[in-house]
Amino acid sequence: MTNxxxxxxxxxxxxxxxxLDTVSFAVPEHSILGLLGRNGSGKTTIMSIxxxxxxxxxxxxxxxxxxxFEHAPTLAQIxxxxxxxxxxxxxRLHHVLRIAPDxxxxxxxxxxxxxxxxxxxxxxxxxxxxxxxxLSSIAIVLGLASRAPITLLDEPYLGLDVTARALFHRMLLHxxxxxxxxxxxxxxxxxxxxxxxxxxxxxxxGGVAMNGDQDDVLASAWVMSGTKDAVAExxxxxxxxxxxxxxxxxxxxxxxxxxxxxxxxxxxxxxQFAPASLQDLVAAYGSSDTDSTDVKVAERA
Amino acid sequence: xxxxxxxHFNKRxxxxxxxxxxxxxxxxxxILISVLFxxxxxxxxxxxxxxxxxxxxxxxxxxxxxxxxxxxxxxxxTFPFALTLGATRRGFAAGTLLWSVTVSAYLALAFxxxxxxxxxxxxxxAGFYIFDIYVLGAGDLGLLLPIVFLGxxxxxxxxxxxxxxxxxxxxxxxxxxxxxxxIVLVIALIVMIPAAEDIIAAFELWWLAVAAAVVIVVxxxxxxxxxxxxSVR
Amino acid sequence: xxxxxxxxxxxxxxxxxxxxxxxTYSEESSVPSTNEYAVFYQISPITATKxxxxxxxxxxxYKKRGIGMFVATGARDRLHKLRRSEFRKEYVAPLVHEARLxxxxxxxxxxxxxxxxxx
Numbered sequence: 001m002t003n004x005x006x007x008x009x010x011x012x013x014x015x016x017x018x019x020l021d022t023v024s025f026a027v028p029e030h031s032i033l034g035l036l037g038r039n040g041s042g043k044t045t046i047m048s049i050x051x052x053x054x055x056x057x058x059x060x061x062x063x064x065x066x067x068x069f070e071h072a073p074t075l076a077q078i079x080x081x082x083x084x085x086x087x088x089x090x091x092r093l094h095h096v097l098r099i100a101p102d103x104x105x106x107x108x109x110x111x112x113x114x115x116x117x118x119x120x121x122x123x124x125x126x127x128x129x130x131x132x133x134x135l136s137s138i139a140i141v142l143g144l145a146s147r148a149p150i151t152l153l154d155e156p157y158l159g160l161d162v163t164a165r166a167l168f169h170r171m172l173l174h175x176x177x178x179x180x181x182x183x184x185x186x187x188x189x190x191x192x193x194x195x196x197x198x199x200x201x202x203x204x205x206g207g208v209a210m211n212g213d214q215d216d217v218l219a220s221a222w223v224m225s226g227t228k229d230a231v232a233e234x235x236x237x238x239x240x241x242x243x244x245x246x247x248x249x250x251x252x253x254x255x256x257x258x259x260x261x262x263x264x265x266x267x268x269x270x271x272q273f274a275p276a277s278l279q280d281l282v283a284a285y286g287s288s289d290t291d292s293t294d295v296k297v298a299e300r301a
Numbered sequence: 302x303x304x305x306x307x308x309h310f311n312k313r314x315x316x317x318x319x320x321x322x323x324x325x326x327x328x329x330x331x332i333l334i335s336v337l338f339x340x341x342x343x344x345x346x347x348x349x350x351x352x353x354x355x356x357x358x359x360x361x362x363x364x365x366x367x368x369x370x371x372x373x374x375x376x377x378x379t380f381p382f383a384l385t386l387g388a389t390r391r392g393f394a395a396g397t398l399l400w401s402v403t404v405s406a407y408l409a410l411a412f413x414x415x416x417x418x419x420x421x422x423x424x425x426x427a428g429f430y431i432f433d434i435y436v437l438g439a440g441d442l443g444l445l446l447p448i449v450f451l452g453x454x455x456x457x458x459x460x461x462x463x464x465x466x467x468x469x470x471x472x473x474x475x476x477x478x479x480x481x482x483x484i485v486l487v488i489a490l491i492v493m494i495p496a497a498e499d500i501i502a503a504f505e506l507w508w509l510a511v512a513a514a515v516v517i518v519v520x521x522x523x524x525x526x527x528x529x530x531x532s533v534r
Numbered sequence: 535x536x537x538x539x540x541x542x543x544x545x546x547x548x549x550x551x552x553x554x555x556x557x558t559y560s561e562e563s564s565v566p567s568t569n570e571y572a573v574f575y576q577i578s579p580i581t582a583t584k585x586x587x588x589x590x591x592x593x594x595x596y597k598k599r600g601i602g603m604f605v606a607t608g609a610r611d612r613l614h615k616l617r618r619s620e621f622r623k624e625y626v627a628p629l630v631h632e633a634r635l636x637x638x639x640x641x642x643x644x645x646x647x648x649x650x651x652x653x
Contacts (some may be wrong), residue, residue, distance in 0.1 A: 014532075032578040053384045053533050075387040080531070088379045089313065099311045102304045103386035105307075124547030169576045176579060195542055198580035215541035215584075267631060275540055 002183035003062075004029040004150060005050055010059035012045055015106055019045040022059065023205040027182055034214070034278070035186040037203035038286040043186040044082060046203070047152050050184070051080035060228035063150055069175040076105055079148035080291060082138035083155040091127045103148035111175055112145035118167045132159030140168055144175055157193070165192065172196070194278040202285050209285040214278065221281050222258055225269035234266055242284035252286035305388050305396025306403070309375055316371065316404055317354065320364060321411060327363040328431045335429050345428035354430035361436055361452065364408075368453055372460015376524060377467055381533045394525035401457040413442050419498075444506075446462040451513040458520035465527035542577055543584040550589060551613050554605055561609055565595065592616065601646045 005027040011130075012020040020042045027033050035043050048054040049061055052068030052075050061067065066074040074112055075091045087096065087130045093116065101107035119137035122130070127138070143153050157165055173196070176183070187193050200217055202210040224231055242253045251278055266273055276284070310316060335345070335354055343350050375397055383393045416432040420440055424430055438444025466474030493500060550565065559565050568586050572579040586603060589595040594609045606612075633643050 031580060046531070070389045070391060073388050075389060078387060085385060086378060088312065088382055089374050090315065091382075095311050099304075099308050100386060103388065116578040131643060166576075173569075173573040173576060173579065177573060180579070195575070195577040195581075215543055215581075220543060233506055246389050253596075271413060275473045 002029050003027060004031070004064060005184070006062040007046065007050070008048060008060045008213060009063070009232045010046065010056040010061060012049065012054070013057045019206055020049075020056070020238050023203070023206070024059075025160075025208055026199050027199065027239055029182055029268060029300075030180045031199050032183045032185065033198040034190075034193065034197035035184055036190060036200060036205070036282045038207070038216055039188075039204040040205075041286075043203055043204045044154055047080060047154055047184065047186060050150075051078050051152055053082075055082065075196070076103070077148055078150040078152065079143050079146035080152040080193050081105065081142050081154065083139075083158060085139060087127045092125065093121055093123045093138065096127070096142070100142060100146065104148060106147035106179070108145050108175075111147070111171070111195055115141045115144060115167070118171070119164055126149070133161060133164065134159075136160050138172075139148075139168065144171055146176070147179050147181065148150070149181050151181050151183045153183065155188070157187055157189045169177060169193075169196065183257070188281040190282055192275070197278075201277065202282055204285050210281065218278065218281065219273060220257045221255045221276035222273050223251060223253050223255070223276045223280050224266070224273040225249065226266075226269060230252075230269035230271050234262060234269060234271055241281070242287045253280050255281075302399065303391040304386075304397040305383055305393050306400045308379065308383055308386070308388075309397065309400035311404075316400075317407065320367065320404075320408055323363055323367055324360065324411075324415075326361050331357060331359055331431050332425075332429050346484060347466045350428065351430065354428075355434045357430070358436040360434070361429060364453075365456055368456035369460040369463075371404075372401070372457040372522070373464040373467075374460075375457070376464030376528070378530070380468055380528060381463075384533055390528045390531075393523070394521070394528055397461060397524070398458070398521050401454055401461065404448045404476050405453040409446050412449045413446055416440060416442065416445055447510060449509055450492065451517070455513045455516045455520075458517050458524070462520040462523040462527070465524040465531065467525040468531040468533075472512060478523075539651055543581045543588065546571065546575065546577065546582060546585040548586045550585065551594065551617070554594065554609055555613050555617070560605050561605050564604050606632050 001236055003026040005104045005198070007025050009022045009024050010020055011018070011022055022040070023046060035047070037043055045054070049056050050063060050068065052063070052071065055069050061076055064077055068074045068078060097112055098117070100112075101109075115137070119134070119140070121134055121137050121141070127135070130138070136156055137160070140153070140156050142155070143151055156168060160168065173181070185193065194214070197214050199212065200210065200214050201208060224234065226234075226249070228245060228248050231252060235252060235254065238253045238254065238256045240254045244251050255276075258273065263273070313444070331354070334357070338350070339354065341343060379397075381394060383396075384390070388396070390517070412432060416437070419425060419430075419432050424433065432445075433440040437448055463475045463478060466478045470477060550559075550571075553559055554565075568579055568582040571577070571582040571585070586595060590597065590603075593606055593612055595603050596606050597603055608643070629643075638646075640644075
């Protein structure tokens, strides 16, 4: 499978702030990639660079075989609406729908119409006055109706109600079925979107914490919980991503293969173990502290 | 590039209708002022009347504010959206310039048409001088067309470069440009002031046209240079 | 619907397999396309393709070019065989474990199974 997007050791600094630090990953063509991580982990920065709206301080990005920055033919193949997208003064929905086809060669009016109807985006209200969810809806309309070979969706769920989220999923997968494309989607709503992704990249403080096929990434990730001593015995000296201890109870998120002997031992020690969900894993990578003892608020007598 | 130009024209009302609307408003105000003088005893058609109303450049000043705003917004709020749509920075700068040129030509022609009507109708049948005024060449279309065209284009591109500086440096950008322009002007004055009398004596109208052209070219290049390295937020 | 509990492609493959064993899709009948599975279960089409490919490898499904995916003859038998080996690990082992914890002896367990069968 060829790669639609290749990110090679990309570093991006803003003044003294290092937003991305030697980030590398690839997105195979027609993949749906979940770009995950905490706020400020670098998701929007890497998306802007992939979209050719920003340049890396060092490193290289290839989109469909080209550096996207200032490369018009590549930019025409990319759709990217940032989560805090600004629109020209006094814009209304119809302004957006009228101009977008001029920039998106594959624009499809039916998709746009079905989505604007489904999301119930008010046509007459100035965009400035729309709610967060309505802004997200417009971004989704632009993202999906463009039918761009490279579609980047930045926090598409912000403010969307449950019906709108379902519509978004349905439309995304339905239209993908007709016109396959490479999709990168960043979100905090992991539980709801996890099943969409065949690949995931987890960013943490500007670096790649995890990158790969979602099934592979999750194959060896576990959550165990039980008494402190029992869990400690099971884990032994293997690395732990996150440990949460409250009183005598501990739960850990770890990433190592679990052999049958360990499983049997776990049963005897009354330690519950379950495959970690994508959400567990992202939360574990995001906790800067592997050992957390509940919350660190000083108790007062 | 053409797409960017279309993007600017997407707001048809703002770029095409509003300037005429403002022109109309100012025309009405000019007429009211004329009526005021009339009631005050000045008679339409007398030399004093004609000179007085031909010296009133209100029509031009009224548009300056709006045109600079139009120029600023053409970059400041449209640029991030243009990048989102997939425009290159190069294409955006070129498309914006093309749009500015088109708007300037449009206004120049609109003013010419109105001036022709004004003169043909003997100043709106009542001796009102709105377009047939000194700053617009006093009815000479050969002067009016370049004056309006270059004037509008300078306003739009100056607005554009201020908008671009804001994109590039944030709030400090416009201050930076304002300050450096002021410094350059003051230095130019310091250099030229000893010869001021000779310069003023030798003044020709085309100097202004050259100055406007320089402003336009510098602003357009400045816009492109600033946008090239601006990061979108 | 696929949340937690192992790889999604495995869960969908299991689901399709269960449908075939239950007779929802009879042998030589067609099953939904990967795109239909993707839209219906809201999963990545690549994942859905992976599930279907797994079943093709197991000889449960086969592809008719340009028409779609079909249930192979003998698919149910094949699935039964595959599933039986899993059955002990997935169901019997936890059952025995839980029974031991609750001090349910072998005879009582057998009785419970008989009662379930009568339902």
